[in-house]
Amino acid sequence: MVRFEQVGLSYPAHGPGPLAPVLYDLSFSVPEGGFRWLVGASGAGKTSLLRLMYLAVRPSTGRLSLLEVDIGSARRRQLAGLRRRIGVVYQDFRLLPHLSAFDNVALPLRIDGRSEGQIRADVVEMLRWVGLSGKLDSPPETLSGGEQQRVAIARAVIARPRLLLADEPTGNLDEVQAERLLRLLQELSRLGTTVIVATHNRGLVSRHDAPSLRLDHGRLVC
Numbered sequence: 001m002v003r004f005e006q007v008g009l010s011y012p013a014h015g016p017g018p019l020a021p022v023l024y025d026l027s028f029s030v031p032e033g034g035f036r037w038l039v040g041a042s043g044a045g046k047t048s049l050l051r052l053m054y055l056a057v058r059p060s061t062g063r064l065s066l067l068e069v070d071i072g073s074a075r076r077r078q079l080a081g082l083r084r085r086i087g088v089v090y091q092d093f094r095l096l097p098h099l100s101a102f103d104n105v106a107l108p109l110r111i112d113g114r115s116e117g118q119i120r121a122d123v124v125e126m127l128r129w130v131g132l133s134g135k136l137d138s139p140p141e142t143l144s145g146g147e148q149q150r151v152a153i154a155r156a157v158i159a160r161p162r163l164l165l166a167d168e169p170t171g172n173l174d175e176v177q178a179e180r181l182l183r184l185l186q187e188l189s190r191l192g193t194t195v196i197v198a199t200h201n202r203g204l205v206s207r208h209d210a211p212s213l214r215l216d217h218g219r220l221v222c
């Protein structure tokens, strides 16, 4: 489902000079429906590892396959299809500023071609679940950090992705909201979604037992 074989990642250096390696020789796999914490100090490479999995960057070395698609040999159309099956909660949310909370969350369903009637019902239900029933028409700039994070979470899970990647998704949530989010993510994984959550929140990790991918200076340590 997710398979890394000796994957390395280097970013182009700013200015002339060699590439800057940030991830080294990563080999691991996560089965369908698996739940993994992604932990490690700031700068260890967590966001870079997630970016590989949401196809924002390609491996510099090694092989990566996602949902049975080999990224190195996939056609453009295959990659586009793959992207629609991956839900992402970005660390900086990346909500579209000119769209309401409702329309931000509806976006993946519209891209999927669902009927407006079904979209309305699903989005209203999802935004109620994250406690934003009163904010359907609000643009992101009028929402608090925690509210924006909850819109981002709703958008990532609304289309039932097969792979869900979340980058510090509780950074702006209070403890009650963080626990609810964790229960949602674990429920998704029970229903077959593979879930990978990068976090600094040790309390959360200790309360929800699951295997960890631990990065230290770009290397996986077990």
Ligand SMILES: Nc1ncnc2c1ncn2[C@@H]1O[C@H](COP(=O)(O)OP(=O)(O)O)[C@@H](O)[C@H]1O
Residues within 6 Å of the ligand: 011, 012, 020, 022, 040, 041, 042, 043, 044, 045, 046, 047, 048, 049
């Ligand atoms: N676009 C980029 N270009 C060059 N270096 C980067 C880029 N993004 C991240 N890095 C570097 O990669 C390393 C890992 O960063 P990151 O993946 O964001 O770690 P984490 O999410 O664990 O804090 C850091 O040293 C960071 O400075």
Ligand SMILES: [Mg+2]
Residues within 6 Å of the ligand: 046, 047, 048, 091, 167
């Ligand atoms: Mg990060």
